[in-house]
Amino acid sequence: MSIALRLKPRVRPAVSAAVKAGPDRLSPVEIEFVDLFVGLARSVKAPKSLGEIYALLFASAVPLTFDAIVRKLAMSRGSASQGLRLLRSFGAVKATYVAGDRRDHFVAETELRKLVSGFLRERIAPALEGGAERLERLTTALAAGPSATRRTAEFEFLRHRAERLQGWQRMARESLPALVKMLDPS
Amino acid sequence: MSIALRLKPRVRPAVSAAVKAGPDRLSPVEIEFVDLFVGLARSVKAPKSLGEIYALLFASAVPLTFDAIVRKLAMSRGSASQGLRLLRSFGAVKATYVAGDRRDHFVAETELRKLVSGFLRERIAPALEGGAERLERLTTALAAGPSATRRTAEFEFLRHRAERLQGWQRMARESLPALVKMLDPS
DNA sequence: CATTTTGTTCATTTTTTGTTGAACATTTCG
DNA sequence: CGAAATGTTCAACAAAAAATGAACAAAATG
Numbered sequence: 001m002s003i004a005l006r007l008k009p010r011v012r013p014a015v016s017a018a019v020k021a022g023p024d025r026l027s028p029v030e031i032e033f034v035d036l037f038v039g040l041a042r043s044v045k046a047p048k049s050l051g052e053i054y055a056l057l058f059a060s061a062v063p064l065t066f067d068a069i070v071r072k073l074a075m076s077r078g079s080a081s082q083g084l085r086l087l088r089s090f091g092a093v094k095a096t097y098v099a100g101d102r103r104d105h106f107v108a109e110t111e112l113r114k115l116v117s118g119f120l121r122e123r124i125a126p127a128l129e130g131g132a133e134r135l136e137r138l139t140t141a142l143a144a145g146p147s148a149t150r151r152t153a154e155f156e157f158l159r160h161r162a163e164r165l166q167g168w169q170r171m172a173r174e175s176l177p178a179l180v181k182m183l184d185p186s
Numbered sequence: 187m188s189i190a191l192r193l194k195p196r197v198r199p200a201v202s203a204a205v206k207a208g209p210d211r212l213s214p215v216e217i218e219f220v221d222l223f224v225g226l227a228r229s230v231k232a233p234k235s236l237g238e239i240y241a242l243l244f245a246s247a248v249p250l251t252f253d254a255i256v257r258k259l260a261m262s263r264g265s266a267s268q269g270l271r272l273l274r275s276f277g278a279v280k281a282t283y284v285a286g287d288r289r290d291h292f293v294a295e296t297e298l299r300k301l302v303s304g305f306l307r308e309r310i311a312p313a314l315e316g317g318a319e320r321l322e323r324l325t326t327a328l329a330a331g332p333s334a335t336r337r338t339a340e341f342e343f344l345r346h347r348a349e350r351l352q353g354w355q356r357m358a359r360e361s362l363p364a365l366v367k368m369l370d371p372s
Numbered sequence: 373c374a375t376t377t378t379g380t381t382c383a384t385t386t387t388t389t390g391t392t393g394a395a396c397a398t399t400t401c402g
Numbered sequence: 403c404g405a406a407a408t409g410t411t412c413a414a415c416a417a418a419a420a421a422t423g424a425a426c427a428a429a430a431t432g
Contacts (some may be wrong), residue, residue, distance in 0.1 A: 029324070032327050033347075036321060036351075039313070039317060040313065040317055043309070043310070043313030043316070044313075045231035110347070110350055112354050123229065127226060127229030130225050131225060131226060134218065134225060137218055138215070138222060141215050141218050142215055154247060158245065161244060161296070165222075171298055175365060179361060179364075179368075
């Protein structure tokens with residue numbers, strides 16, 4: 001593919017060549033960034049490719065195109081596409097417009113507050129909602145009365161535990177936003 | 187195996203039978219608990235078995251033996267063993283002593299504060315440490331000087347980004363404990 | 373001691389998750 | 403319009419993670 005590019009006769013558009021090409025290999029420093037972020041990704045049990053992509057953007061002073069990401073990370077288009085989608089859904093990456101180039105150009109969002117709140121919004125909040133739903137079902141099943149459970153003491157215990165779960169939910173709804181707020185200034 | 191048990195002639199020891207056996211099937215309410223906790227486990231990308239075990243203990247008024255867990259959840263001994271180990275490492279499950287029974291008896295820890303702090307201690311803290319280590323390496327690679335990177339502007343940018351990472355670490359070290367503290371009272 | 377009970381380890385199998393790449397839109401350009 | 407550029411989707415493949423169960427260790431029991 002790079003061969004095809006080279007073979008294609010082109011007028012040298014002064015700057016464009018340097019901008020478009022760039023080295024296909026990661027610099028030592030970039031490798032360190034990638035290494036670091038891949039480690040972080042793994043620790044959150046996110047796909048490695050996410051870490052790679054984010055690292056590359058984090059370490060880039062200029063917005064990078066889809067193609068640049070694919071080339072520099074030697075990664076499939078499919079992974080890049082899906083990785084970028086996820087990163088965007090988390091608000092960890094933004095697409096910026098670059099004049100004179102119809103391709104998307106991506107930039108890393110580096111504000112910790114935004115990253116965390118994106119993570120909470122996309123990963124944690126849904127789980128909490130799902131939990132709330134199930135908790136209702138549980139309460140219903142429980143409300144079927146002591147008839148469902150043999151002894152009343154047992155029944156009372158379960159009711160107590162269900163309440164404990166509600167307490168957890170309340171805590172989560174209160175303290176997670178507080179945590180985000182805590183990350184605000186420097 | 188269950189056949190072998192049945193074939194083995196036994197004197198009925200009055201109470202012991204009921205204590206030892208218990209229903210091998212989950213009650214509808216227990217199923218709801220398991221369902222809920224398996225969902226939570228998945229959302230944290232923890233193995234399903236963790237959720238099952240914790241749910242069972244959470245919904246049990248009495249400490250359960252290893253064997254009871256294996257039977258009620260119809261799960262392999264291997265999974266139960268590993269699951270319990272992990273849960274204990276998180277402080278989510280405690281082993282209690284029960285007189286006249288040499289087997290371990292397990293109870294769920296239900297204080298959200300303890301669960302979260304265990305999670306942070308076992309899963310997040312190590313990641314942060316690893317990150318710190320890599321960040322040092324990165325800083326070193328960067329300190330190799332602008333010589334390593336072509337332009338000084340680029341170099342300055344990378345230095346800036348590395349500092350940003352240090353900021354993240356500081357934030358994490360400060361706010362995570364604060365979050366735990368926030369979960370304390372009711 | 374030999375035996376049973378209780379639980380752990382670990383090689384293997386199963387399941388889940390991530391990656392790849394080619395086919396398929398869609399848009400731009402000449 | 404036809405060709406090229408740019409991305410996305412998805413079926414097939416690969417890698418990683420989890421579950422299984424039999425072999426093993428340790429402790430208690432008789």
